[in-house]
Structure formats: C-alpha cells, structure tokens
Amino acid sequence: MRRVDFLICGAQKCGTTALDFYLRQHPLLCFPSKKELHYFDDDAAFAGGIPDHAAYHAWFAPEARHRLLGETTPIYLYKPEVMPRIQAYNPDMRLVAVLRDPVHRAYSHWNMFRARGESRVSFREALERELAMMASPSKDGASGYTCLRRGLYAEQLTRLWQHFPREQTLILRHERLLAQPEAVVARVCDFLGVPRLQGITPQRVHAYPYPEPMAETEYRLLRDFFRKDTERLQTLLGWDCSAWLA
Numbered sequence: 373m374r375r376v377d378f379l380i381c382g383a384q385k386c387g388t389t390a391l392d393f394y395l396r397q398h399p400l401l402c403f404p405s406k407k408e409l410h411y412f413d414d415d416a417a418f419a420g421g422i423p424d425h426a427a428y429h430a431w432f433a434p435e436a437r438h439r440l441l442g443e444t445t446p447i448y449l450y451k452p453e454v455m456p457r458i459q460a461y462n463p464d465m466r467l468v469a470v471l472r473d474p475v476h477r478a479y480s481h482w483n484m485f486r487a488r489g490e491s492r493v494s495f496r497e498a499l500e501r502e503l504a505m506m507a508s509p510s511k512d513g514a515s516g517y518t519c520l521r522r523g524l525y526a527e528q529l530t531r532l533w534q535h536f537p538r539e540q541t542l543i544l545r546h547e548r549l550l551a552q553p554e555a556v557v558a559r560v561c562d563f564l565g566v567p568r569l570q571g572i573t574p575q576r577v578h579a580y581p582y583p584e585p586m587a588e589t590e591y592r593l594l595r596d597f598f599r600k601d602t603e604r605l606q607t608l609l610g611w612d613c614s615a616w617l618a
Contacts, residue, residue, distance in 0.1 A: 374429075376441045376442060376462065378393075378433070378441075378442040379389070379443060379448060380444040380468075380469075381444070381446055382471060382546075383472045383474070383522060383525065387472055389444070391470060398569055401564075402435070402438035403441075404432050405433070406431055408444060409443050411445070412457045413448060413451050415453070440460055447530075449469050450518070455531060455532055459535040463536075465542045469568050470544045470545070470546050471543060472546035478594055479590075481519045481522060482498050485496075486583070487581075495519075499519060501517055502521070523598055523601075525602075526608055542563045544560075550574075557569055602617055
C-alpha cells in the first residue's frame, strides 16, 4: 500500500473541512471514504510501538490516476504526540494547516460542542474551567475544554517545525480561504505539485448558528489571553495579525 503523502490539519473544523471539500474534487488526489480518521492521535493504535498501519491504509482506495493520498484531521496540529508519529510514518509528509483568528475560533469551538449537545455549560464557564485547569499542574493539561489551548498557534507551529522542515508545511489563513477559495486552493495545489483546480464555487461548510453574539467581556478576555502568542505568530510567519490583535 502506498503511504499517505499529505495531511490537512489546523485550528478549526470549518476551515479544514472547507479545504477538504475543495480538494476532494481534484482528480489526482485520493482521500479516504471517511473524514477525520484520527489515526495519528489514537493512542491505542500506537500503544505497542510503531503499528503496521494496515488499518489506516484500509480507508484509502487509490486508483491509477491518483498521484497523491491525503486526509484531513484538524487536531493533528494540536496534540504534542502526533508529529513524532507522523514523522516516523513518512518523513516526507507535506502538512497544510489552516489557522483562524483565535478569539473567533474559541467561540466557534464552544458553539460546535453546544450545537451537538456535547456541552451544556456557557461559553464563560467553559473558559473559566479551562483557565483553572491550565493553572493547576496537578491536572491533565490535555483533557477537558480546549477552546483556549487550540488557539495557541505559535506554540503549535514551533513544535511542528521541530519534526518537519518549513518547506514541507503550508500555513493558511481561514478568513482568506473563505474570501478567496480559488486563490487559496491554487496555493495548496502548487504546494502539492498538482495542477490547479478551476471554477471553484465558494461553499459554507460545517457552520452552526450561534445562540447570541460573544459578550464584550469575553472578547476582551480572549484578546488578552492570545496577544503574546499572536505576536509571536506574526514574527514566525511574517503575517499581519493586527485584526486579530485589535
């Protein structure tokens, strides 16, 4: 079985799901029948060391026309144990990460769990619980709510580049993907070395209605929380994140 060649990960389901939607239309790319395989973040699969990956490869059915195999699982960027596993599996792996304004990402993250019935606490309570967990070294920092921690992008990218050279990674802005999908998908195709897709129709993917706008006090709390990491991100990527810091 051929190895998987590229992975899409990042901050939020809506951005990665949109990119997955567009790239599945490419005739030279093979995606699995199931979205979000969660293979490399499955601790049970790696408990005995390096697995044979047969269960992972079984999700793919490449045809002769397919040049590359890829899949999308957003949380790969966040979990520290994932990148060493991916590097051991395929050191030539190409990784595409989609990043969203961390404040809006946090609110959207909570709203997704609320809409799916997986969380019944208010946004404010979710933030307070996570802040309390982060302040307590005796608690498992990887568990519980991750509305805040998933938005610490500079930290996650620094970890990513410890295992993969920067030229094997492509970091995209969520808002640009929404506003200019054809241009962003063209960048991804160039990065993967396949012809560009033409005639993309913009799609709204994986969007849940919000019960109400974010409160101003929560907005300011989040801006303050993410400020230092976002300033680091500007330096790392050469991005203008002034809108994220406003």
